[in-house]
Amino acid sequence: MQARADVIAGVGLKDKPRKSRWPARMDLAQSVTGLLLGLFMWGHMFFVSSILLGKDAMWTVTKMFEGYFLFGRPYPVLVSFVVAAVIALFVLHALLALRKFPANYRQYRAFSAHRRLIRHGDTTLWWVQFMTGFALFFLASPHLFQMLVHPGLIGPFESADRVWSGGWWPLYLVLLFAVELHGGIGLYRLAVKWGWLQGADADASRRRLAVAKWTLTAFFLVLGLATLAAYMKIGYEHRDRAGERYVPARVQPAPVGGGGQ
Amino acid sequence: MKIVYTDVLVIGGGLAGLRVAIGAKRRGHDVVILSLVPAKRSHSKAAQGGMQASLGNVIKGQGDNEDVHFEDTVRGSDWGADQEVVRMFVNTAPKAVRELAAWGVPWSRVRPGDREVIINGQKVTITEREEAAGLIAQRDFGGTKKWRTCYVSDGTGHAMITAVGDQAIADRIPVHERTEAIALIHDAGRCYGAIVRDLVTGELRAYVAKATAICSGGAGRLYRVTTNAVICEGIPTAIALETGIAALGNMEAIQFHPTGIFPAGILVTEGCRGDGGLLKDADGHRFMPDYEPEKKELASRDVVSRRMEEHIAKGKGVKSRFGEHLWLDITLLGEKHIRNNLREVYEICHYFLGVDPVREWIPVRPAQHYTMGGVRTDHTGESPTLKGLFAAGEAACWDMHGFNRLGGNSVAETVVAGMIVGEFIADFCDRAENAVNIPTRLVQEILAAEQAKLDALVGGRGTEDAAALKVRMQEIMTAKVGIFRDGPVLEQAVAELEQLLVRSRNIGLRCKGGGANPELATAYRVQKMLKLALCVAYGAYTRTESRGAHFRQDFPRRNDAEWLRRTLATWKSGSDTLPTLAYEPLDVARMELPPGWRGYGAKDYIDHPATAARAAEVEAVRRRMAGADRFAVQQALMPFAHLLPARLRGRNERIDERF
Amino acid sequence: MANGTHRKLRLHVMRYNPRVPGDAPRLQTYELEEADGMTLFIALTEIREKQDPSLQFDFVCRAGICGSCAMVIDGRPGLACRTLTKNLGEEITLAPLPFFELIGDLSVNTGKWMRAMSERLEAWVHMRAGELDLTRIEERMDPALAERIYELDRCIECGCCVAACGTARMREDFVGAVGLNKIARFRLDPRDARTDADYYEVVGDDAGVFGCMSLLACHDVCPKNLPLATQIAFVRRKMAREGLG
Ligand SMILES: Cc1cc2nc3c(=O)[nH]c(=O)nc-3n(C[C@H](O)[C@H](O)[C@H](O)COP(=O)(O)OP(=O)(O)OC[C@H]3O[C@@H](n4cnc5c(N)ncnc54)[C@H](O)[C@@H]3O)c2cc1C
Ligand code: HEM
Ligand code: HEM
Numbered sequence A: 001m002q003a004r005a006d007v008i009a010g011v012g013l014k015d016k017p018r019k020s021r022w023p024a025r026m027d028l029a030q031s032v033t034g035l036l037l038g039l040f041m042w043g044h045m046f047f048v049s050s051i052l053l054g055k056d057a058m059w060t061v062t063k064m065f066e067g068y069f070l071f072g073r074p075y076p077v078l079v080s081f082v083v084a085a086v087i088a089l090f091v092l093h094a095l096l097a098l099r100k101f102p103a104n105y106r107q108y109r110a111f112s113a114h115r116r117l118i119r120h121g122d123t124t125l126w127w128v129q130f131m132t133g134f135a136l137f138f139l140a141s142p143h144l145f146q147m148l149v150h151p152g153l154i155g156p157f158e159s160a161d162r163v164w165s166g167g168w169w170p171l172y173l174v175l176l177f178a179v180e181l182h183g184g185i186g187l188y189r190l191a192v193k194w195g196w197l198q199g200a201d202a203d204a205s206r207r208r209l210a211v212a213k214w215t216l217t218a219f220f221l222v223l224g225l226a227t228l229a230a231y232m233k234i235g236y237e238h239r240d241r242a243g244e245r246y247v248p249a250r251v252q253p254a255p256v257g258g259g260g261q
Numbered sequence B: 001m002k003i004v005y006t007d008v009l010v011i012g013g014g015l016a017g018l019r020v021a022i023g024a025k026r027r028g029h030d031v032v033i034l035s036l037v038p039a040k041r042s043h044s045k046a047a048q049g050g051m052q053a054s055l056g057n058v059i060k061g062q063g064d065n066e067d068v069h070f071e072d073t074v075r076g077s078d079w080g081a082d083q084e085v086v087r088m089f090v091n092t093a094p095k096a097v098r099e100l101a102a103w104g105v106p107w108s109r110v111r112p113g114d115r116e117v118i119i120n121g122q123k124v125t126i127t128e129r130e131e132a133a134g135l136i137a138q139r140d141f142g143g144t145k146k147w148r149t150c151y152v153s154d155g156t157g158h159a160m161i162t163a164v165g166d167q168a169i170a171d172r173i174p175v176h177e178r179t180e181a182i183a184l185i186h187d188a189g190r191c192y193g194a195i196v197r198d199l200v201t202g203e204l205r206a207y208v209a210k211a212t213a214i215c216s217g218g219a220g221r222l223y224r225v226t227t228n229a230v231i232c233e234g235i236p237t238a239i240a241l242e243t244g245i246a247a248l249g250n251m252e253a254i255q256f257h258p259t260g261i262f263p264a265g266i267l268v269t270e271g272c273r274g275d276g277g278l279l280k281d282a283d284g285h286r287f288m289p290d291y292e293p294e295k296k297e298l299a300s301r302d303v304v305s306r307r308m309e310e311h312i313a314k315g316k317g318v319k320s321r322f323g324e325h326l327w328l329d330i331t332l333l334g335e336k337h338i339r340n341n342l343r344e345v346y347e348i349c350h351y352f353l354g355v356d357p358v359r360e361w362i363p364v365r366p367a368q369h370y371t372m373g374g375v376r377t378d379h380t381g382e383s384p385t386l387k388g389l390f391a392a393g394e395a396a397c398w399d400m401h402g403f404n405r406l407g408g409n410s411v412a413e414t415v416v417a418g419m420i421v422g423e424f425i426a427d428f429c430d431r432a433e434n435a436v437n438i439p440t441r442l443v444q445e446i447l448a449a450e451q452a453k454l455d456a457l458v459g460g461r462g463t464e465d466a467a468a469l470k471v472r473m474q475e476i477m478t479a480k481v482g483i484f485r486d487g488p489v490l491e492q493a494v495a496e497l498e499q500l501l502v503r504s505r506n507i508g509l510r511c512k513g514g515g516a517n518p519e520l521a522t523a524y525r526v527q528k529m530l531k532l533a534l535c536v537a538y539g540a541y542t543r544t545e546s547r548g549a550h551f552r553q554d555f556p557r558r559n560d561a562e563w564l565r566r567t568l569a570t571w572k573s574g575s576d577t578l579p580t581l582a583y584e585p586l587d588v589a590r591m592e593l594p595p596g597w598r599g600y601g602a603k604d605y606i607d608h609p610a611t612a613a614r615a616a617e618v619e620a621v622r623r624r625m626a627g628a629d630r631f632a633v634q635q636a637l638m639p640f641a642h643l644l645p646a647r648l649r650g651r652n653e654r655i656d657e658r659f
Numbered sequence C: 001m002a003n004g005t006h007r008k009l010r011l012h013v014m015r016y017n018p019r020v021p022g023d024a025p026r027l028q029t030y031e032l033e034e035a036d037g038m039t040l041f042i043a044l045t046e047i048r049e050k051q052d053p054s055l056q057f058d059f060v061c062r063a064g065i066c067g068s069c070a071m072v073i074d075g076r077p078g079l080a081c082r083t084l085t086k087n088l089g090e091e092i093t094l095a096p097l098p099f100f101e102l103i104g105d106l107s108v109n110t111g112k113w114m115r116a117m118s119e120r121l122e123a124w125v126h127m128r129a130g131e132l133d134l135t136r137i138e139e140r141m142d143p144a145l146a147e148r149i150y151e152l153d154r155c156i157e158c159g160c161c162v163a164a165c166g167t168a169r170m171r172e173d174f175v176g177a178v179g180l181n182k183i184a185r186f187r188l189d190p191r192d193a194r195t196d197a198d199y200y201e202v203v204g205d206d207a208g209v210f211g212c213m214s215l216l217a218c219h220d221v222c223p224k225n226l227p228l229a230t231q232i233a234f235v236r237r238k239m240a241r242e243g244l245g
């Protein structure tokens, strides 16, 4: 330890206050929240797209989240808890991301001019991430709020009515693109940022990651668009009876315990 | 007017300058380094091959020691070197490598076991010893009996200057980048610093110091075709000359390298020819066998260079917009070999020529490579005539290279000289009588005089174009004071250069602006460079013999009887158009290795009258002391340890030689 | 070798001397005839020798090893001396490296910035205390480790990575890839006595490794092909661990 003290003394650090550990923690937190949100979105897309398998499938998934198959009756408030957790992540992530935002117009100008001049892939991707992140702030908030306060209004008809009759589809359309681009790029960035999945040839791994990223983004966009279309179709067909809740044929008239597929 | 005071002013931030500065600073003196460019961009960075030091770690270096290194260096110099200085050098070189190792240079290390190498074009398997595992490795270099060249992959100079530059930063040594020394401040035989131009603002400042060290590297840009960086113009050497007091030694001793790529002059390694590459002319004819039927492309550096120039002179060169060149054909080596073993050559061709050497020929031409001469100093690095002026590195004529320096010996010289001269400078500054006592008024006068010269250039009505004069000078030097030298041609060159010098006094600028004004810089530099060029040309003309790299067609023999002497050039008066030459004899009677055959090249030379006696004497001592240890024999022949600073006198440990 | 007719090149060079009052940045166009094997070094030197003696730029080694001649060539930072004109179009735009202090025209003060960075990061080997005995055999080092250190030591401090980095454009105190690579290099070197806690002191913040947004332009423009992406990730992992501990 004496040797270390010497080194530090030689460096002129001996009596300096030690540097804060918070930057490290915040950087980690940014990545962890991003990762969780990213993974959540994949799951989310699969759950929501269950509508493509039919109304009953979607209904089952919904009810599963409400604890229906566990407790014998739905507790939509459970969904609210999940939503609250996601909101917390979302807000934390957004706050952390704010540190990376251009702090003023001059910085904004500098970066955007730089991006245009250098025409560099990953730099442009960051710009997309920044823009979509910024957009997500406004686009995702109403959706999350909606889910938080009306967790019970999720279901094949309920959702479809919101999408079509409630007029939410334009928002979802934009939100879909924003979140898929943002999340996809974000996960790719996480991998290069921490050096994950890196083989012997780092450049080759990066190329592979980029391909994987675009493939996933494309996949989720197609899935999302199909899903949205499905909701819009159901909502359109159901427009006259908007507000009616969906009950699967096999559990009519009233749900009894132990069902499911 | 701004005056900066310091203890030591180091002009040049290359390896030599940085190491001198660190030495003086660690002894407690304030140091300021001046450099045209950020220190780490100095041309020391370009050295690829390596640094000689007799560590004897690799199997092919086994048995190497100071004695072998000494002999190689003296023979290489064609007996032009100062043998005491060579002894100081070879004894310090291992310490220098080891110091650099501790400072972070990632020297390539020995891997024990078998490996394949190419020696004289043959594949050979050699086995490295277990005891040497992890120690600094050595490679083969021309002109050495043992493998002695320590290296860092293909970037030795880069790694060295990075580490030394970092240490200078650690020592808080200020480097005043983008500054140029344009005159020395001196009074009554004592140097007090320099007048310096700030290359960003154009402003002049005076730097006043107890000791001034010129560590400004070579002057390759006197030539049109050179492997040297564009900043290697030798201005500080020229300002030493302009004092009229300090002398330049052996300026005619210029080394050429056969394969600089054309026209850029960037060096491609000798390995190309070593591995079987061929030289071809405009007709695609392989011409070397016509001249050197025995060794062909593999004859020594200077011989190949000479033959190439001879062939171009016969009209066999390939003509291009930038002049004439020849071809280096390595296509026969095959893609695999080129890509693996000559990777760096491949890259140079790719980036700088857009040529694929696997399929295409490489345009090459011999290029100026190294300035053996420079500011004449004694063994402490101080000018014998101008007190307080020191020099080290390629800019100095310390004189360990004589008329030909060996590959790998020059980066070694920079750090070794830095270590030694740095100590002597510190000693110098320690002595009370060396305090600065020049009146400020005088400094201001000198500064004002320099300012007036620049103002005259900017404001004057001259008509000569500076850039054109420079190009002309470079062409004359390359064409007439190159590898092949001949009395009448040299005479012509001297006359033409004199004319250029006269014309350079009438330069007019197109660009009248103040500030950086690169044209103004070209103007005052060309005036100084012409003086150096004249020292080279006139010295070459006057030296009617051939020695080392100086080859006179009309006097092809080395002539010790008349020319075992060092040329000393001074510039007596501003109105002169020629340097004043004087000659300093080398003392045969004190040589540890009396003049003889180098072991290669022409065997044909004229002996010095004292050689035979000294040779017999040396022989007698060796016989008398047969069986004594090598240090004792050496001590009896030519004691040198007392010349070294005390902390550098120790013996060097090796795996085969422990103390 | 291709001979015959040569292209006419038009070089649009950003001219501006901040020291001349009233001077404003502008593009000036020079025309010249291309030659075989012409690099931007040859082209610019010819322009200065024959057309415009006032043009400022920096070349030293003209061999791609010293890092002096970095400039923005058609939008991308790169070394001018090893850029062949034949790989560019007939219209070539040259601008000084952004971010660094402009000296004039194509010349920028990267050296000053690099020195400050080195001082700030203490970018040198911090030896263990005690005087070195230079007469003794050197310390051993694994040959493979020496090669790995050299691999990172190859940085020529050209500044391309910093000029290409969008983060640096927004945050002027960012150490850049060049600085982070240096930390990786010294961390690898057993001769440097510092520990991760010491390195955290110099790069453990948003001006250091946590400021890097993984834009990777540094990696893509580095003329020495240094493995910057890998090294920055490595430093980030080590510093994050240090921050948790
Ligand atoms: C292509 C090439 C390859 C080489 N390879 C090898 C090799 O493998 N092994 C070997 O031993 N040698 C080699 N050499 C030779 C060796 O590199 C040099 O001799 C040596 O590095 C010179 O170092 P230096 O410190 O004396 O000068 P330099 O490194 O040239 O430094 C000169 C310094 O002086 C400064 N300066 C110049 N003029 C002024 C002024 N007017 N005012 C202020 N500052 C000024 C410059 O800015 C610079 O900092 C090679 C040379 C070349 C050209
Ligand atoms: C208000 C909403 C959001 C904003 C403002 C925002 C902003 C940002 C920004 C600017 C970054 C880049 C950070 C950096 O470069 O270091 C980022 C990273 C990331 N974001 Fe978001 N984001 C938001 C929501 C989301 C959502 C919903 C997801 C999930 C899909 C997500 C996933 C990620 C991921 C995985 C990263 C990479 C994390 C990292 O680099 O450490 N973000 N976000
Ligand atoms: C726990 C929190 C969340 C829940 C419970 C939830 C639930 C839902 C549901 C049920 C739908 C179907 C449409 C509807 O009912 O309105 C939907 C669609 C959508 N959600 Fe969420 N969501 C959550 C969080 C998020 C977040 C954080 C984002 C993005 C930032 C997001 C983006 C979307 C998008 C883009 C759609 C449209 C999908 C499509 O068209 O394929 N959701 N979500």
Ligand code: SF4
Residues within 6 Å of the ligand: C154, C155, C156, C157, C158, C159, C160, C161, C162, C177, C178, C181, C218, C221, C222, C223, C224, C225, C226, C228
């Ligand atoms: S890391 Fe690469 S781009 Fe950056 S300064 Fe070093 S060599 Fe230049």
Ligand code: F3S
Residues within 6 Å of the ligand: C161, C164, C165, C166, C167, C168, C176, C177, C211, C212, C213, C214, C215, C216, C217, C218, C219, C232
């Ligand atoms: S471009 Fe800049 S943001 Fe990081 S990865 Fe490179 S330093």
Ligand code: FES
Residues within 6 Å of the ligand: C058, C059, C060, C061, C062, C063, C064, C065, C066, C067, C068, C069, C070, C079, C080, C081, C082
């Ligand atoms: S001039 Fe040295 S890298 Fe271009």
